[in-house]
Amino acid sequence: MxxxxxxxxxxxxxxxxxxxxxxxxxxxxxxxxxxxxxxxxxxGSKAHESVISKGAISPENLGLFLKSRRSIRTYKPIEVPHATIESILDIVRYAPSGGNSQLVEWLVIHDPRVVREIAEQTIDWEREVAKSSLPMASMASAMVAAWDKGNDVICRGAPHIILALMDEDKVMSMGDVIMGDPIIALTYFEIAAQAFGIGTCWAGVLLIASQNRSSILEYLNLPEGRRIVNAMLFGYPQYAPQFIPRRNPPHVTWR
Ligand SMILES: Cc1cc2nc3c(=O)[nH]c(=O)nc-3n(C[C@H](O)[C@H](O)[C@H](O)COP(=O)(O)O)c2cc1C
Known part of the structure; x- marks a missing residue:
């Protein structure tokens, strides 16, 4: 400035x-x-933390760490302790934010029974979508069919969900500059979680359902004036990847 x-x-x-x-x-x-x-x-008067020393993490190691992250869709039935989640969020609060606004707040659904209930409510919504003429109808039918066979395609059996929330009024006053903040913060979350041995998966279907079915919002009983801006599943992974899957080369235009 x-x-x-x-x-x-x-x-x-x-x-x-x-x-x-x-x-x-x-x-x-x-x-x-x-x-x-x-x-x-x-x-406040809390002493500063020192920055990491140059070269402490090599580009190769950081690259491997980031490339080793996978979306986790099978979880151990073990809960992540509150203290571990708090340690992750302590890192996440350093994620960049538009105008340093730091407006992303969190709702941690820690109780696996509540996670299951949210998955059930989401699938109820998917059943309605499946019967509609919406473009998502065929995807919804496939999800409902999988769910009915006992496959939790919504929350993947994850014990926990973290919901990124924002204050509606503050979002309005800041405008577009902060729209990416929840995604950046959750990206920090998944990277930091990995260092604690915790797996994550973006919960896109759940996010869409929560924005379209008011009963899910009522059930979640969000803090006053807050809205859900993104969602992520997390817990201890049941399986570890053995290799890094291949990805497209970067599509870059140089000028
Ligand atoms: C915005 C977003 C929403 C997603 N929603 C879901 C979801 O609802 N369910 C799911 O199983 N995976 C979801 N994913 C995970 C993607 O399918 C996954 O990132 C992609 O297939 C690449 O796999 P990887 O994360 O293991 O590299 C989502 C990812 C993103 C970025």
Missing amino acids: GIIDPADEVQLPRVHEGMDAVCFSCGHCEAFCPSGALTFTDM
């Missing part, structure tokens, strides 16, 4: 009159100052 004028031979860095009003608390002033001259007092 150009709030701080840099130092020169004769003067210290300074903030122009009134410019503090446009500060969005990104903390870069303190993070990048080589001599630690600035302390951003609005964020």
Whole structure:
């Protein structure tokens, strides 16, 4: 935001009159100052964490870690402890957000029975879609058929769901700049979860159902003024991938 004028031979860095009003608390002033001259007092007095040392994670290792992530569709019937979920979310809060707004909130469905109930309500909605003339009807029929054979194609038997929520009014006031924030935050979630041995799967079907069937929202009893903006299943994976599946080469246009 150009709030701080840099130092020169004769003067210290300074903030122009009134410019503090446009500060969005990104903390870069303190993070990048080589001599630690600035302390951003609005964020409390907790000591800073040091940044990771250069080269601590090689590009090869990071690449392998990211490429090894898979959508997990079979889970062990074991619950992830609250403390582990909190540790993951402690990392996730560092995900970038439009204007450093940090507006993504979380609803963790920890009780596997509630997860199952949500899957059942979603499949009820799929049954209606299957009978409709909507473009999703044939996909919905296939899902219903699989469900009726005992295959949980909605929540994949995951013990937990994490729902990204946002405050409706704040979303309206920030506009498009924050629309990607929940996706970025959940992407952080799935990457961080992997480091704790936890598998994840985006819950696209559940997300669409929750946005179209009011009974699911009533059942979830969201905090006041919040709406679901994305959803992810998680738990301990039953199986581990042995290889990294092949993917298309990147489609890049250079100028
Ligand atoms: C936005 C989004 C929604 C998704 N929704 C579902 C879903 O509802 N059910 C499911 O089993 N997988 C879902 N997936 C997982 C994709 O199918 C998966 O990412 C893709 O097949 C690639 O596999 P990988 O994640 O193991 O690399 C979703 C993925 C994304 C990004």
